[in-house]
Amino acid sequence: MSVLDSKVPKGPIKDKWTSYKDKINLVNPANKRNIDIIVVGTGLAGGSAAATLAELGYNVKAFAYQDSPRRAHSIAAQGGINAAKNYMGDGDSVYRLFYDTVKGGDYRSREANVYRLAEVSANIIDQCVAQGVPFARDYGGLLDNRSFGGVLVSRTFYAKGQTGQQLLLGAYSAMNRQIARGKIQMYNRHEMLDVVIVDEKARGIIARNLITGEIERHSAHAVVVGSGGYGNVYFLSTNAMGSNATAAWKIHKKGAFFANPCYTQIHPTCIPRSGDYQSKLTLMSESLRNDGRIWVPKNLEDVKAIREGRKKPTDLSEDERDYYLERRYPAFGNLVPRDVASRAAKERCDAGYGVNATGEAVYLDFASAIERYGKEQAKIQGIDNPSKAKITELGEKIVEAKYGNLFQMYEKIVDDNPYKTPMMIYPAVHYTMGGVWVDYNLMTTVPGLYCIGEANFSDHGANRLGASALMQGLADGYFVLPYTIGDYLSEDIRTGAIPTDSKEFDEAEKSVKDRIDFFMNNKGSKSVDYFHKRLGKIMWDKAGMSRNEKGLKEAMSEIKALREEFWKDVKVPGSANEMNPELEKAGRVADFLELGELFAKDALMREESCGGHFREESAEESGPQKGEAKRDDKNFAFVAAWEYKGEPGDAVLHKEELEFKDIELKQRSYK
């Protein structure tokens, strides 16, 4: 029998959240003033939660490793945010957003959470507009929408190619209002290094001041972790350099179960790697797939000619190109979900059709969109028989208006003009659907310890749809957690301030200090990055876009061995009592070296293909879906929540069986 209780309320799915909120315990305003909440991370989830909890009257302490909440990596989200507004009148509804999200997640998410997400999505847009978020509008002054991968409606709200930035600045402004009122105490350049559990409840954290190196104790009645995903376990990803799993991993080691670590999203449209010195990968928004067509040459001779510089992609006629997504998936074409698009690119490149020197790149071509828009503009402007050059000029203007900043970014990095020659793209690690297990209240398996945003596992199943991460982060922080946490805190109104001089704080602080001392005193010979890069290579080669039993077993033992080597031979310069970026990295990589092993263990256990997790042993062998991922609902329709037992390899599996009452389980077909 499972120890996991998802606490999903009874009743029809449409009414669950509303009737649950009606019955939930509340904390009166006078009592809220006596209750402290710690929020770790200030991205869309943490930032919106901190602001809202402070508005409600709680005393909030918020922590960010950056020098400002505005710099959290949510800022880098480009394309947009989904909401079931149906402003376009194209048939969207709460149910359809719910359905698309569950289907897109390959039926591995919890129905009730996803329905709630779809339900509150419309409020997010209302809220953000009221905060002054400058979403794109049409000429009538109303909000504009665009379509995104994996769905058949246009429900994505956007602010140029900087939607994440604008939404985060919205949450940041709401935080600033509360910081000014003294309701949020903001701790910038601070990193949480452990959680403190007192009488089985989360009651505080140990944090390091990244400027002075001082180790600090902070107590609270509840702790909320919104620290983002663990994509940097691969070393190279589209995450920020500092993005890390330390807060999530520390709470896992203190009793919070970690769910579905193997569900990782490899984003199809990133700028390909250029050399060994590469420090990160840059995403090109998925919105580009609305107008860009993805292809590789049909003939290997052309591939060779292009690689050797004898031919340019524009030299190839339509007949000589393989628009492989349009060929394989006529219904969705270039707008198939991310996992499908990524695997299709890998398939072509593995077959030798990659178009750059590394053999890991495909084309994303805007020529037909430029022509189509150009002709349309010529008609609007009343130009009869426009020349080809005129059409191109007019079309490029429209493409520039839509994607100008992305094209500019591409040109700066690659030194190639994407208006004239197709972009080169390749998949890269982007988002992690797995994360800390939470119940319907977003509480982990530790009472009083919550986890929100990308850091938790709950809403995206095995694959996240585009423009849904922003939606989830803000839904959790603005509209879900502020309700559910009150239900828990209503029992804490007589507790009083939590002291920081208890033995639990002593012990947690000691273990943090011991680890720092170890790093400072270790006489190793290799830098932290040396180990991080090796871990990344193991992960990418053996637990990347496609996985098999042999590779995963090797990954587990190789990571374990690498971890042992790391502890023997890592070299951390400088001292503990100062700003020391290498020391910060050492702690984060030490945690990735454990998480990576659990990741591989989880992937090994899950002997099916679903969403971002593709097991080579589990593919369709015949019929129209030949080669596509094969899910195994009979044996694997569960959430894998791992309990920490000392070593990552010894983690114990707990299953939360997934029930699909409102959606019929089907093979995900985008054909």
Next chain:
Amino acid sequence: MSGKGMNLTLKIWRQKDAQSKGKMQTYKVNDISEHMSFLEMMDVLNEQLIAEGDEPVAFDHDCREGICGMCSLYINGEAHGPDRGVTTCQLHMRMFNDGDTIYIEPFRAAAFPVIKDLVVDRSAFERIQQAGGYISVNTSGNTQDANAIPISKHAADEAMDAATCIGCGACVATCKNSSAMLFVGAKVSQYALLPQGQIEAADRVKNMVAQMDLEGFGNCTNTGACEIECPKGISLDNIARMNRELIKASVK
């Protein structure tokens, strides 16, 4: 990498902490690929320093795609270096030549004290935002429908252009007066251009400008250097708009 990498001399500002005195130090890096980003070149230097038993150079950076605003650096006398419309993390080594000497300093301004090496304290920007960089609306989810107030596309686009400021501080670093008016003007403009922001417009501009002055930023003398160095192309018009808003607020 082929053997055609660049060999460079780096003159870098080293400073132990806010209290200590700093100085320029010289380093060499070899075989730098033109495809590297500037910060990847700094990574190479740091790996080299660690291997040699020296302390790596501390510098701020995070997203490495030009949006978080964390990276800074004054390179050869220019905020974010010689390229236009980019942050330091997007600057590529193809902007430099084999044999170059590159001067790397922190953003310099009295209101941005050095924390360590190339890392500066930009919390003055935080306090300016806290003084009024928001719309006082609770996150209840009970606001009116997002389409209830139409906003002209022109106003929305202009507000968006102002809102793209990443708060990096290049405008301050590059200004001979260390003025923060482009930064403050951008925030004031974003809200002033939207109906939602107009209700508190007068108090907002007065409070933000007052805090800006308190932090020790200089005044604007219209040299326009900030606009040229701004990685996001924030227009000087925003300063003019802020001044108009301030006059409007003051005579009310």
